[in-house]
Amino acid sequence: MRAEGKALVLTNGCFDLLHPGHISYLAEAAELGDELWIGINGDESVRSLKGPSRPVLGERERTYALKSLRSVSEVFVFPNPRLTDEIRLLRPEVYAKAGDYTLESLNPEEREALEENGTSIHFLPFLEGFSTTELIRKIKEAF
Known part of the structure; x- marks a missing residue:
C-alpha cells in the first residue's frame, strides 16, 4: 500500500454485536484513507475485557x-487485550x-505505539x- 501511496486506516475493538453505531463509525473511518483495516479482539481477549458472558458472537462470526461491510477492506483477529504489537x-x-x-482514555501503550x-x-x-x-440489556429484558 505504501509503495502505491495509499493510506491505511486502522481501528480496533470487540464489535461483539454489530449495530448502527458501529456501522456509522466504520463508514466515517473508511473515508479517512484508502483502506480500512479492523483488528478485533479474539474471544479470550473479549472475555478478559468484558466478562465471562462475552462475546455473544465468536470471533469467526464477528469477522x-x-x-461484509463495503467500508471494510480487511479484518484480523488479535489475541491480546491491546493492539500495540499490531500497530x-x-x-x-x-x-x-x-x-x-479521547486521547487521554486510549490505552497508554497503544497511544505510545x-x-x-x-x-x-x-x-x-x-x-x-x-x-x-445496552443492546444486550434490552434483549435480556425482552425475555
Whole structure:
C-alpha cells in the first residue's frame, strides 16, 4: 500500500454485536484513507475485557459480519487485550476510534505505539443511543 501511496486506516475493538453505531463509525473511518483495516479482539481477549458472558458472537462470526461491510477492506483477529504489537507492525497512517474515546482514555501503550509511528489519531462522532452493553440489556429484558 505504501509503495502505491495509499493510506491505511486502522481501528480496533470487540464489535461483539454489530449495530448502527458501529456501522456509522466504520463508514466515517473508511473515508479517512484508502483502506480500512479492523483488528478485533479474539474471544479470550473479549472475555478478559468484558466478562465471562462475552462475546455473544465468536470471533469467526464477528469477522464475517465486519468483512461484509463495503467500508471494510480487511479484518484480523488479535489475541491480546491491546493492539500495540499490531500497530507497530502495520504502521498505519491513520487510527480511528469512536467519539466515546479521547486521547487521554486510549490505552497508554497503544497511544505510545501510534505516536512513535506518527500516526494521525481521529475520534469520530459517537452515534448516541447505541452500545453493545445496552443492546444486550434490552434483549435480556425482552425475555
